[in-house]
Amino acid sequence: MSRLLEVENLQISFETFFGEVQAVRGVSFGVDKGELVAIVGESGSGKTVTTSAIVKLLPEPPALYKNGKIVFDGVDLLPMKEKEIRKYRGKEISMIFQDPMTSLNPTMKIGAQIIEGLVKGQGVDKKEAYDRAIEILELVSVPEPEKRMKQYPHEFSGGMRQRVMIALAMIGNPKLLIADEPTTALDVTTQDKVLELIKRLQQNSNTSVIFITHDLGVVAEIADRVLVMYNGQIVETGSVYDIFDNPLHPYTIGLMKANPNVSRDSGELYALPDVVPHPVYKEKEDGTYELCEGKEHIGDDTEIIELGKDRSLRVHLEKEETELKE
Numbered sequence: 001m002s003r004l005l006e007v008e009n010l011q012i013s014f015e016t017f018f019g020e021v022q023a024v025r026g027v028s029f030g031v032d033k034g035e036l037v038a039i040v041g042e043s044g045s046g047k048t049v050t051t052s053a054i055v056k057l058l059p060e061p062p063a064l065y066k067n068g069k070i071v072f073d074g075v076d077l078l079p080m081k082e083k084e085i086r087k088y089r090g091k092e093i094s095m096i097f098q099d100p101m102t103s104l105n106p107t108m109k110i111g112a113q114i115i116e117g118l119v120k121g122q123g124v125d126k127k128e129a130y131d132r133a134i135e136i137l138e139l140v141s142v143p144e145p146e147k148r149m150k151q152y153p154h155e156f157s158g159g160m161r162q163r164v165m166i167a168l169a170m171i172g173n174p175k176l177l178i179a180d181e182p183t184t185a186l187d188v189t190t191q192d193k194v195l196e197l198i199k200r201l202q203q204n205s206n207t208s209v210i211f212i213t214h215d216l217g218v219v220a221e222i223a224d225r226v227l228v229m230y231n232g233q234i235v236e237t238g239s240v241y242d243i244f245d246n247p248l249h250p251y252t253i254g255l256m257k258a259n260p261n262v263s264r265d266s267g268e269l270y271a272l273p274d275v276v277p278h279p280v281y282k283e284k285e286d287g288t289y290e291l292c293e294g295k296e297h298i299g300d301d302t303e304i305i306e307l308g309k310d311r312s313l314r315v316h317l318e319k320e321e322t323e324l325k326e
C-alpha cells in the first residue's frame, strides 16, 4: 500500500486570553491509500484540531500553525492559501461531523442540496445531477430516494441525515474521508448501519478514512490501524490487533481497562488516572528497547520510538547518567 497522507511534526497553538495553548504538540502519522485509521483519546486530547488542520479548517487567529508538514498526495497543504486549499477541501478530502444538522441546510430540500453539490462541485448539468443524486441516495441505502429527495432535513431521522451527509461527502469521490465522531449521536443499530456504510465505501472506492471516536467498540469493528492521542501528542500507534491485544503505553492500557465492553478482564470499572506515567525504556546495545520496571516518569521529556512498521510508542528514554551531567 502506498501513503496518501503524511503528517509530520504538526504543532498547533491557540492564542487565548490566558496566553498560548499548545493544542497539538508535534504529531506525526501517515495514512495509506484505502486504509482506515482510527484516532482515539479523551476529550481535549487534540483529535479534532489535528484533523481539522489537514484541510486548514481552523481560523487563524486564534489558531496558529506553528510547525509541521501535511503532505497529501505528494503536496504540502500547510503553506497553502485559502484559495488553493479549497481545491482539496470537500473534493479530494471530505469531512463528516457528529451533527449533520450543522452541515445540512435546514431550509433546503435534501435533493436540492445534493444536486447543488454535484452542479457546483462536479460541474455536471442539472438533469444529470438529478439522476446521480438518486443513485447516491441508493448507494447510502436511503429507501425511496425519489420521495426522499423532496423532503427537508428535519423530516429525516438522525441516522438517515448522517447517511445523507456521507453521501454528500462522497460526491466528489474523495481520496480521503475524515469522519469526526460521526456516529456518536446515533442509537446502536443505526450506528452499526452507518459504520457498515463507511466501511463499504472505503473498500469499494479504495477511499482512505480517518475515523475519530471515543468508542473502542467502534474501533475494534472498523479500524485497520489505531492512533492513541493524549494531551496533544500521539502516545501509541499500532494495528488494531496490536492496540487491543498488546497495548503498551499506560494510557492505552488504561483506556482498554476503562472500557468494559472491549476489555477482556471482567472486574470493576477502571478510572483513568489524571496524570499518566510514561513508561521508561532503555535502549539496549542491539538497538532494541527494554522496559525498566518500577520507574515511572511523568512529563514532557518523552519521545516516540518506532517498534516496527506502523508500531510506535511514546516513552521516557532513560539517559545515561554521564549524559545528564553534561
Ligand SMILES: Nc1ncnc2c1ncn2[C@@H]1O[C@H](COP(=O)(O)OP(=O)(O)OP(=O)(O)O)[C@@H](O)[C@H]1O
Pocket (backbone or CB within 6 Å): 014, 015, 016, 021, 023, 041, 042, 043, 044, 045, 046, 047, 048, 049, 050, 062
Ligand atoms: N478555538 C480554540 N481556542 C482555544 N483552545 C482551543 C480552541 N479549539 C480547541 N482548543 C483546545 O485544543 C485542545 C484540543 O481540542 P480538540 O477539540 O482537538 O479535542 P478533541 O480530542 O477533539 O476532544 P473531543 O473528544 O471532546 O472532541 C483542547 O485543549 C481545547 O481546549
Ligand SMILES: [Mg+2]
Pocket (backbone or CB within 6 Å): 047, 048, 049, 180
Ligand atoms: Mg473533537
